[in-house]
Amino acid sequence: MARQTGPVTFTGKLGNLIGYEVDGVHLLRSMPAHVERSYATKRSALDFGTASKGGRLLRNALSGELEIPDDGKLVNRINKVLQAIVKADAHHFPGQRRILTRHLPALTGFNLNSTTKLDQLLTFQPVLTKDKDGNICVSVNPAFKKTKGTTHLEIKAIVTGIDFAKAKYTAAVSESKLIDVRALPEKVAFVLPYAEKETAFVVLQVIPFQMVNGELALLEDVKHLAADIIGVLLPDKTLSVEVHYKPATRSASPLRKQPRSSKKKPPPLE
Structure with a gap:
């Protein structure tokens, strides 16, 4: 591993390099050429x-x-x-x-x-x-x-x-x-x-x-x-x-990334 000493540091993948942080120190290592994965x-x-x-x-x-x-x-x-x-x-x-x-x-x-x-x-x-x-x-x-x-x-x-x-x-x-x-x-x-x-x-x-x-x-x-x-x-x-239907205890998350427009005409009033 190598220490990142430049004015700009990074974490994550960049090309064939991986930046990561340990105890506030930014380090750098190269990606392995081959990763062995078990059958499981x-x-x-x-x-x-x-x-x-x-x-x-x-x-x-x-x-x-x-x-x-x-x-x-x-x-x-x-x-x-x-x-x-x-x-x-x-x-x-x-x-x-x-x-x-x-x-x-x-x-x-x-x-x-x-x-x-x-x-x-x-x-x-x-x-x-x-x-x-x-x-x-x-x-x-x-x-x-x-x-x-x-x-x-x-x-x-x-x-x-x-x-x-x-x-x-x-x-x-x-x-x-x-x-x-x-x-x-x-x-x-x-x-x-x-x-x-x-x-x-x-x-x-x-x-x-x-x-x-x-x-x-x-x-x-x-x-x-x-x-x-x-x-x-x-x-x-x-x-x-x-x-x-009985409400679940799990939480959930939204589908659409764009919020609904406030200009949408609502359906007829019941």
Whole structure:
């Protein structure tokens, strides 16, 4: 190793050099020409790659509908859950493990905003059902936990179908409703058309607005934004009875890097 003595020091990789710091001293070493990895390490890397590809597929499937700013943590957080799902595959050897459909319900309750969970804004239990046409119905009791400045809530239900084995997803569909928190309805219902054969991921998103001079303005504080995966419905899942969502204790992280524009026209007021 060598000491960095110039006016500018660095840590990390630069060409074939690696800079690092030990006890306040900046040091330098060259990268090894070849790194020996054990067989177990190589197999773990392959399984990690499977989880990472699955995480990217899930993010891409939802990114067109989610309106939560990204704090840079979502990739790692989703990958962590999917790594556990990959590891749960007992039918394949390490390095060949897959994301099996039966294990996907482990994503239920995943918080897409690491700052705020859905149950921090609403006191409710969303209920999922399917009608005779196969549509996914989401029923919400919008009991609201007061946050400073909020006069209206946009509640949005989203569904997308994902086939991890074929690495494909269907375009997400959604329905939004604007609720005046000063006159909350007893129930808010959404009907999401879904006739696909892939596993369905159902997300509920809540975004606050404030009435200012007769116009609605978006409150972009991430503490007031929330989105959870409230249901993972397997292809052969028939909702003959109601499924009640219970908020998870895990934290989550945003999807989209760009904040939602405050100029967006909200949906019609309920």
